[in-house]
Ligand SMILES: [Zn+2]
């Protein structure tokens with residue numbers, strides 16, 4: 001089988017995701033590898049897909065964290081709103 005990216009190169013491995021043939025150069029330059037232990041190289045298309053999945057995951061995580069920070073801020077501010085000036089008078093100014 002020939003490499004999917006280099007029609008003149010004989011393939012040495014296959015993509016760990018979709019199974020297309022990859023030559024040694026493509027294997028060595030692979031941006032992503034499978035994380036199932038043997039670190040099989042991924043083809044360009046699957047690498048791109050993996051990158052997009054990571055970005056999507058990060059965005060989800062960031063959104064969750066924003067909600068958490070928002071809740072914490074509300075919890076911190078709430079007593080000040082409820083008790084209002086009482087908190088400041090307790091400080092003793
Ligand atoms: Zn692939």
Ligand SMILES: [Zn+2]
Nearest residue numbers: 003006023026
């Ligand atoms: Zn190649």
